[in-house]
Amino acid sequence: MTPRGLLISAPASGTGKTTLMLGLLAALRARGVVVQPFKSGPDYIDPAFHAAASGRASVNLDSWAMGPERLRGLVAAAEGADLILAEGSMGLFDGVALAGETGTGASADVAAMMGWPVVLVIDVSGQAQSAAAVALGFATMRPDVKIAGVVLNRVASPRHEALVRVGMAAVGIPVLAALPRNPAIAMPERHLGLVQAEEQPELAALLAEAGRFIAQHMDLDTLMAAAAGGALPAAEPLGLRPPADRIALARDQAFSFVYPHLIQGWRAAGATILPFSPLADEAPDPSADCCWLPGGYPELHAGKLAANSQFLAGTRAFAATKPVHGECGGYMAMGAGLVDAGGLRHQMLGLLGLETSFAKRRMHLGYRHAAPLVDYCGGGQAALRGHEFHYATILSQPDAALARVTDATGAEVAETGSYRRQPSGALATGTFFHLIAEAQ
Structure with a gap:
């Protein structure tokens, strides 16, 4: 009960x-x-x-x-x-x-x-x-x-x-x-x-x-x-569709912002989570079907990430044939470069053309409703609800828009996310918003 x-x-x-x-x-x-x-x-x-x-x-x-x-x-x-x-x-x-x-x-x-x-x-x-x-x-x-x-x-x-x-x-x-x-x-x-x-x-x-x-x-x-409640009607299963059967998930101090209910829902649906640490110079498990780079603080560790050759080479090799998705900090790490608060540019994965900067910070905050324009890391094109909170400024985003994104009032949001298709057909995708749930 x-x-x-x-x-x-x-x-x-x-x-x-x-x-x-x-x-x-x-x-x-x-x-x-x-x-x-x-x-x-x-x-x-x-x-x-x-x-x-x-x-x-x-x-x-x-x-x-x-x-x-x-x-x-x-x-x-x-x-x-x-x-x-x-x-x-x-x-x-x-x-x-x-x-x-x-x-x-x-x-x-x-x-x-x-x-x-x-x-x-x-x-x-x-x-x-x-x-x-x-x-x-x-x-x-x-x-x-x-x-x-x-x-x-x-x-x-x-x-x-x-x-x-x-x-x-x-x-x-x-x-x-x-x-x-x-x-x-x-x-x-x-x-x-x-x-x-x-x-x-x-x-x-x-x-x-x-x-x-x-x-x-x-x-x-x-x-x-003083506590009360507890008599709740029966609920249906969560029905959180995992992006793949085997998910390589970045997990360390640079990539830690992923909602617990997402991981629980993926596991409940039968998915296997394969954690790896970019900060420890680890690459995604080659046996995974997709790679997920959550948000976090890559700007605080940009120099170390840029120097971790095994992480960079292994993730690029993975992305050549399998989908990779990044959220917020993960999205920035998938880009071509990241400028830290001191104005120093660090080379990132280059799976997308995104260039971001923390040298001129501006807060981006609010709920997001997204209608993906392409397959979202194996999750189809179902409408999504999420939340955006970061201080990065986009310097360049040359790739195609990933989704039509609106805020809680229905107003268009310029940060649409982006995607790039590899010669194999695999997609590299990224968004500034953190996925919470599929829209009903």
């Missing part, structure tokens, strides 16, 4: 959702509670931290890109856990203007659909009783979304806490915890969010400290008692 759950959210980004989420996962795990984590929205960094803290793979739930059947199917994977904790993205009600498969991408959509009460994290620095007005507004915004209570973050003093509690009591909203500032559990960040979990050698100690901190300031039994 699907366990009951809670969704951790906030009025805005930067209020402490992830810190609370990781501390709760670590604290509950230390007590022997089996918690299944989820991430609402298209974030591909937080799930790795969830997995490290909980010991279970975390999965993205996205109401814009995923239909109800797929969402229920993913949540069904929590069977056997004692509790579900889902971390929201941005503010609780933040999404796009036009609904997609199930909703607008807002975390509130997922909370309402699953029946999970919301734990609202409020940064109370610089305010006292006024924080209650914020909490009351969130509690009444959508009748189908229930606020279980608030966690007061960045509390300055006992007097400050007492004043905020007075305000919350006046509007009838429970205070689940009051957290003082604690720089010892701050997570390092870079331009796409947190520094990746696998890049932090002290992560285990940081998570343990976060768990102790949350356990010290929160009644975990009260939190667990």
